[in-house]
Amino acid sequence: MPALSTTLSSDESPPLAAWSAATPQRGYVHAGRLCPWFACAAAVLCSIGLFVGLVVAQTDPHQHEHYRIAFIHTPSLWLSVAIYFITAGTAGYGLVRRQRFLSMIASALAPTGALFAFLALWTGSLWGKPIWGAWWVWEARLTAELLVLFLFLGYVALQEGIDDTRRADRASGLLALIGAFGLPLLYFAVFRWSGMYGAAPQGLSAPGTPVIGTGILLMSLGLLAYAVAATLARLRNVILKRERNSEWVIQNFGARP
Amino acid sequence: MNWGSWSEFWAMGGDGLYVWSAYLVAIVVIFTEIAVLALTRRSILEHLGRYAKIARMERKPRNDDSRF
Numbered sequence: 001m002p003a004l005s006t007t008l009s010s011d012e013s014p015p016l017a018a019w020s021a022a023t024p025q026r027g028y029v030h031a032g033r034l035c036p037w038f039a040c041a042a043a044v045l046c047s048i049g050l051f052v053g054l055v056v057a058q059t060d061p062h063q064h065e066h067y068r069i070a071f072i073h074t075p076s077l078w079l080s081v082a083i084y085f086i087t088a089g090t091a092g093y094g095l096v097r098r099q100r101f102l103s104m105i106a107s108a109l110a111p112t113g114a115l116f117a118f119l120a121l122w123t124g125s126l127w128g129k130p131i132w133g134a135w136w137v138w139e140a141r142l143t144a145e146l147l148v149l150f151l152f153l154g155y156v157a158l159q160e161g162i163d164d165t166r167r168a169d170r171a172s173g174l175l176a177l178i179g180a181f182g183l184p185l186l187y188f189a190v191f192r193w194s195g196m197y198g199a200a201p202q203g204l205s206a207p208g209t210p211v212i213g214t215g216i217l218l219m220s221l222g223l224l225a226y227a228v229a230a231t232l233a234r235l236r237n238v239i240l241k242r243e244r245n246s247e248w249v250i251q252n253f254g255a256r257p
Numbered sequence: 258m259n260w261g262s263w264s265e266f267w268a269m270g271g272d273g274l275y276v277w278s279a280y281l282v283a284i285v286v287i288f289t290e291i292a293v294l295a296l297t298r299r300s301i302l303e304h305l306g307r308y309a310k311i312a313r314m315e316r317k318p319r320n321d322d323s324r325f
Contacts, residue, residue: 054280055266058259065272073284076283080281115290123279130275226287233294240301251304 005134023101025248028239037223039067053215060207066130067207074124075220076116077145079227083113084148087155088180091173103169104242106176107159111226116153122144140190148185151179165242167244 025116054070060067080129087109094102124142125135155172243249260266269276 055259065269065276068269068276072279072283112290115286119283119286122282125277126275130272174308230290230294233298237294237297237301240298240305244305249305250308253302254308254310 014173014188020037020082024239024243026102027101027104028236028243031168031235031239035232035236038225038232041227042222042229045218045224045225049222050213052211052218057211057215058209066127067212069123069127071215071219073120074216075223076120076123079115079223080120080145080152080218083116083128083227084107084176084183085180087150087152088176090168091155092177092180095170095173095177100242105174105231105235106173106237107169109236110152110155110159110172110236112230114149114156116223116227117145117149117152121149124234128148138190140187143190144183146185147183149181151175151183152221164211192216 027059049071054068058069059065088105090102090109091106094100094106121142121143129135154175158172158175159168162171240249240253267273267277
């Protein structure tokens, strides 16, 4: 690695203020160091979690085996929502304080968040079908989760669709912020609405035995570790792409003359 | 241990279609993401190699006539 002070201009001119000009370079190195640890933790925790959930946990007298979807559904659901608010927070803060490294983090988080939002909807639908008798109901949580998926997809589309990084960050950060305020509103609106005009179907919930709780906890931690690992890996890609004009990238990743 | 045999495990008490399609899709999606991340990194590095060559040539000081 060259000295940190060799970091020069980026492709944005004038460059946006950051914590320091070397933050992306440092972030790249640290992300590369941390990523394998989180990946290993994810593999171990998910393996144990799946074993507990699919093999050890007892058949439930009411839900039979359907509830086993919870081991993937519940972690995906809370992870997608958590990642959404973290994305909106980092993107929004990066926008306001003009710290482009935060926008890079947000940009790295969003696709993984979209993945978990999709998984939560897909598995929720498979779980809901035998219980509600329908693949989809317009219930507060499901509607909010659908909005989370659309917001993530919109965020990624704006990031990919706008060539100018600064404008892309501004547009997608704005979308993420609007969504972060809109989500709770929508949730409570649909909650009220379905309460007044029709019986809201009962929520999906796994039987609360200690073994099942342990399985869900293990899967949650494992998928959280996976989300961190995937985000760090993507962050490295995003940094290289955005910093391609800076000296440290050219010196370390350029073809040998 | 909840299952007596492998076939019992795969059948999931008749709910196998629901349970396994949830897990199958999860696994496919996650491994697709991993593959996409690796492929993206490779293509970025490839581009950077080409890109850096041009940048280096352009940044050569004017009085450096070693190329001629």
